[in-house]
Amino acid sequence: MDAINSITNANAEAVLFYLFAGMAAVSALLLVLSRNIVRTAVCLLFTLMGVAGLYFLLHAEFIAAVQLVVYAGGTLILIIFGVMLTSKSPFSKFQPSAAEVAIALSVGTVLLGSLILALHSFPFPTAEADVQGKYPLVSLGQALLGDYLIPFEIASVLLLVVMIGAAYLAKGRRHEEENFKFHRTPASKTMREWT
Amino acid sequence: MQSMLAMTVTTIGLHHYLVLGAFLFVCGLMTMLLKRNAIGILMGVELVLNAANVNLVSFNYFSYAGKAGAPALNGQIFAIFVIVLAAAEAAVALAIFLNFYNNFTTIDVERASNLKG
Amino acid sequence: MIITSIPIAADVPSFSLQQLIQDQLGLQRGPVLTLVYGVTLCAAIFLPAVSLVAMFSIWWERKVAGHIQARPGPNRVGPIGLLQSLADGLKLILKEDLIPASADQFLFRLAPYLAFAPAFAVFLALPFGPSFCFEPMLNVGVFWILAMLSVEVMGVILAGWSSNNKWSIYGAMREACQMVSYEIPLGISILVAIMAAGTLNMVELGHMQSGGIHTWLIYRNPIVFLAFFVFFVASLASNKRAPFDLPESESELVAGFHTEYSGLRFSFFFFAEYAAMFVVGGIQTALFLGGWNDPFGIIGYFNHSLNATYAADPSIENAIPILLLNCVAAGVFVTKAMSIVFVQMWIRWTVPRPRIDQVLYACVKVLLPMSMLLLLLGAIWQLVVPEHAGIPWVDYNPWDFAAWVQTPGGLASLITQILLTLVGLTGFAAVNGWVVYAILTGRGHKQRLTDPSPIDEGTENLVKA
Numbered sequence: 001m002d003a004i005n006s007i008t009n010a011n012a013e014a015v016l017f018y019l020f021a022g023m024a025a026v027s028a029l030l031l032v033l034s035r036n037i038v039r040t041a042v043c044l045l046f047t048l049m050g051v052a053g054l055y056f057l058l059h060a061e062f063i064a065a066v067q068l069v070v071y072a073g074g075t076l077i078l079i080i081f082g083v084m085l086t087s088k089s090p091f092s093k094f095q096p097s098a099a100e101v102a103i104a105l106s107v108g109t110v111l112l113g114s115l116i117l118a119l120h121s122f123p124f125p126t127a128e129a130d131v132q133g134k135y136p137l138v139s140l141g142q143a144l145l146g147d148y149l150i151p152f153e154i155a156s157v158l159l160l161v162v163m164i165g166a167a168y169l170a171k172g173r174r175h176e177e178e179n180f181k182f183h184r185t186p187a188s189k190t191m192r193e194w195t
Numbered sequence: 196m197q198s199m200l201a202m203t204v205t206t207i208g209l210h211h212y213l214v215l216g217a218f219l220f221v222c223g224l225m226t227m228l229l230k231r232n233a234i235g236i237l238m239g240v241e242l243v244l245n246a247a248n249v250n251l252v253s254f255n256y257f258s259y260a261g262k263a264g265a266p267a268l269n270g271q272i273f274a275i276f277v278i279v280l281a282a283a284e285a286a287v288a289l290a291i292f293l294n295f296y297n298n299f300t301t302i303d304v305e306r307a308s309n310l311k312g
Numbered sequence: 313m314i315i316t317s318i319p320i321a322a323d324v325p326s327f328s329l330q331q332l333i334q335d336q337l338g339l340q341r342g343p344v345l346t347l348v349y350g351v352t353l354c355a356a357i358f359l360p361a362v363s364l365v366a367m368f369s370i371w372w373e374r375k376v377a378g379h380i381q382a383r384p385g386p387n388r389v390g391p392i393g394l395l396q397s398l399a400d401g402l403k404l405i406l407k408e409d410l411i412p413a414s415a416d417q418f419l420f421r422l423a424p425y426l427a428f429a430p431a432f433a434v435f436l437a438l439p440f441g442p443s444f445c446f447e448p449m450l451n452v453g454v455f456w457i458l459a460m461l462s463v464e465v466m467g468v469i470l471a472g473w474s475s476n477n478k479w480s481i482y483g484a485m486r487e488a489c490q491m492v493s494y495e496i497p498l499g500i501s502i503l504v505a506i507m508a509a510g511t512l513n514m515v516e517l518g519h520m521q522s523g524g525i526h527t528w529l530i531y532r533n534p535i536v537f538l539a540f541f542v543f544f545v546a547s548l549a550s551n552k553r554a555p556f557d558l559p560e561s562e563s564e565l566v567a568g569f570h571t572e573y574s575g576l577r578f579s580f581f582f583f584a585e586y587a588a589m590f591v592v593g594g595i596q597t598a599l600f601l602g603g604w605n606d607p608f609g610i611i612g613y614f615n616h617s618l619n620a621t622y623a624a625d626p627s628i629e630n631a632i633p634i635l636l637l638n639c640v641a642a643g644v645f646v647t648k649a650m651s652i653v654f655v656q657m658w659i660r661w662t663v664p665r666p667r668i669d670q671v672l673y674a675c676v677k678v679l680l681p682m683s684m685l686l687l688l689l690g691a692i693w694q695l696v697v698p699e700h701a702g703i704p705w706v707d708y709n710p711w712d713f714a715a716w717v718q719t720p721g722g723l724a725s726l727i728t729q730i731l732l733t734l735v736g737l738t739g740f741a742a743v744n745g746w747v748v749y750a751i752l753t754g755r756g757h758k759q760r761l762t763d764p765s766p767i768d769e770g771t772e773n774l775v776k777a
Contacts, residue, residue, distance in 0.1 A: 013207050014204070014205045014206070014207055017207045017211065021211070021215045024215065024219065025215060025218055025219070025222075028218070028219050028222035028223070028242060029222060031222065031226060031238065031242065032222050032225045032226050032229060036416075037232050037234060037235055038416070038419065038470075038473060038474075039416075039418070039419065040230075040235055040238055041238065042419060042422070042470065044238050044241065044242070045466060047219070047242065047245065048245065049463075051219075051245050051248070051249060054212070054215075054249060054252075055252055058212075058252050058253055058255075058256040059256060060252045060255070060256070060271050060274070061451055061452045061456075062271070062451075062452050062455065063248075063252055063271050063274050063275065063278075064452075065452050065455040065456050065458070065459045066275060066278055066455075067248075067278060068456075068459035068460070068462065068463060069455070069458055069459045069462050069499075070278050070279070070282050071241075071245075071278060071281070071282070072459075072462065072463050072466070073459065073461075073462020073463055073465060073466075073492075073495070074282055074462065074492070075241065075281065075282045075285045075286075076466065077465055077466070077469070077488060077492055078285060078286060078289055079234060079237065079238065079241075079285065079289065080466075080469055080473075081289075081485075081488070082234050082237075082289040082292060082293065083234050084473065084481075084485075085293060085296070086233075086234065086292060086293065086296040086302040087302070095231075096229050096230075096231060100228070100229065101229065103228075104225050104228035104229050105225075107224070107225075107228070108221050108224060108225045108228075111221050111224065112217060112218065112221040115217040115220070115221070116214055116217060119210060119213045119214060119217065120210065124209050124210075124213075124257075137451055137452065137511075137512060139268060140268055140271065140272070143268055143272055144272065144275075148272055151276060155276060155279050155280070158280070158283060159279070159283055162283040162284075162286055162287055163286070165287060165290070166286040166287050166289070166290040167290075169287070169290035169291060169293075169294055170289070170290040170293045170294070187293045187296050187297055
């Protein structure tokens with residue numbers, strides 16, 4: 001029993017961390033390598049879900065739920081809509097040239113190597129993990145409406161502006177000579193076909 | 196040495212999360228460099244923002260406690276704002292890409308060369 | 313400072329099934345053991361439970377549809393057709409696995425699981441009993457449910473897209489539009505209830521409503537009362553249930569986004585739909601209708617006293633009554649959720665289907681302003697009208713009205729809650745009475761097979777019902 005106890009106590013977080021981090025990292029890699037844009041979006045979904053799992057491990061449950069609601073359930077849907085409205089055929093592929101691939105790979109590896117070296121050589125001060133109160137959500141809410149009230153309000157105004165701006169931008173332009181006909185942009189034509 | 200390696204692998208510390216954040220960042224950067232589809236580039240941007248968020252939340256978890264008795268939540272609040280702003284930016288970016296598609300009938304950024312030369 | 317948190321009892325003694333098992337086996341409580349326990353629970357209990365719920369719902373839907381349409385429904389396979397779902401499942405498993413050649417192979421195979429997994433994940437957060445919740449530490453239980461309902465959209469979009477079929481894409485796009493639009497009134501009406509409750513933890517919500525029918529959250533505020541109906545309508549749209557079932561409207565789109573799916577893959581979508589119906593019913597039960605509590609507060613009273621006994625003396629003899637009580641509580645929860653599912657089915661076979669622009673009109677121009685107004689009014693109500701905070705049976709006696717009036721601000725909250733309870737009970741009794749009257753007067757009603765001819769009213773065309 002003691003052996004089992006020592007194993008189970010030590011490795012739980014490691015198992016879950018490697019699971020979620022592996023899912024996020026592998027999906028990110030597939031995202032880079034995939035050539036079909038819809039598969040790229042699906043890889044992004046799995047990356048977001050892996051990162052949400054990591055947030056759960058870090059005891060940031062609210063952030064994890066926000067990530068799933070806003071990112072995976074909102075932004076990603078928006079991206080997929082954009083993908084479907086702007087693709088002529090479902091499986092169109094764009095190939096970058098070999099020189100571009102070589103440059104990108106070299107930049108990527110150099111950057112990754114230097115980042116990891118820098119991380120390992122810097123002694124980050126770590127105390128024991130945060131002691132979470134019984135109602136950490138209450139403190140989050142109080143901070144958002146207390147210390148961070150101004151950024152909160154600015155963010156809401158920004159979202160309003162973005163909503164209006166994006167709706168106006170995406171509407172398309174009316175051609176002056178066709179007063180009665182609706183705007184004939186390719187994207188809105190597709191959208192009209194679907195609904 | 197053996198047990199040190201085992202300890203590093205089995206005890207998850209700040210370094211593990213930071214390495215993952217760096218890896219996600221580099222993947223996002225490579226996506227931005229390698230994709231010709233504008234929406235693919237947008238997905239790279241989302242990856243970079245996620246990497247930043249991972250860093251923020253893990254620093255929040257492993258840092259000193261803030262005021263006495265109250266948990267420090269600055270990293271989490273920063274992460275909330277980053278998520279909100281990323282969503283807003285994705286909306287505007289997609290509106291711009293839709294306009295681009297309407298004008299050029301293609302989403303390939305290589306074709307956006309009207310101002311070239 | 314205006315914003316004050318609602319005081320809730322600091323430590324409600326709770327019985328942990330996982331702790332009991334680990335004590336009996338001599339293991340130490342740790343994260344991996346929690347993981348193993350969770351996985352075993354999912355595999356052994358939750359997955360069969362979800363499948364049973366889905367199978368029962370499918371049979372019940374067909375029976376309800378039949379009786380509303382004046383026909384018997386399935387009645388051949390098994391007693392009153394109970395094994396019909398099993399026969400259907402068997403048939404679906406034995407079908408050929410067809411994948412269109414021009415479909416995206418990987419995404420086509422992935423989509424049913426992406427649609428089913430979130431509906432199943434929500435089951436983990438539903439509070440079936442005071443100690444039958446998966447892990448009571450999920451402080452963001454309600455938000456997790458909202459998150460999973462958002463991820464469900466992805467599965468449907470991918471299913472429609474990867475089929476490479478015009479009808480599938482139409483269905484998927486309509487469905488995505490509809491589900492994403494209706495998430496906003498859904499979330500805001502949940503917010504109204506959470507504002508009145510003060511916590512996102514599902515188990516605490518159940519404890520707060522354990523004093524009897526007048527402590528249920530729907531009767532706390534008239535605003536929450538209205539938010540329940542907004543939530544109900546939005547949840548119908550979120551589940552792609554009629555009258556919002558355009559994504560799978562059989563008369564228009566062949567079969568919508570699951571046109572190309574056959575056999576076992578199709579059954580995944582079917583299961584996902586009925587699991588989501590139960591889940592939404594479960595959310596409404598847990599948030600508004602008292603969760604696992606009965607209308608008299610008996611379960612809450614015994615839960616409190618039995619937990620106190622167990623805390624004093626943790627042993628198997630003291631644990632068994634708690635387990636039995638939790639089973640009763642789970643039964644109450646499932647009954648309430650299933651009655652909401654019944655209302656959803658009832659509406660499906662009664663109300664005609666609107667167009668997509670009417671559906672979106674209902675969301676953006678009716679439900680969205682209504683929910684925002686309710687949010688504002690709910691906040692103002694809580695600012696102005698005092699409430700009686702605390703957990704029934706732990707902080708106060710919910711049936712001792714005299715003492716309730718004595719507490720500061722008690723009279724206003726008591727009057728509100730009692731009045732709303734009476735309104736709710738009257739409405740419930742009225743609807744039930746109407747249904748019973750319809751059933752009773754419908755029996756023996758002679759049905760005609762042909763139109764009555766004006767000259768001779770012969771009796772040979774009349775058939776006894």
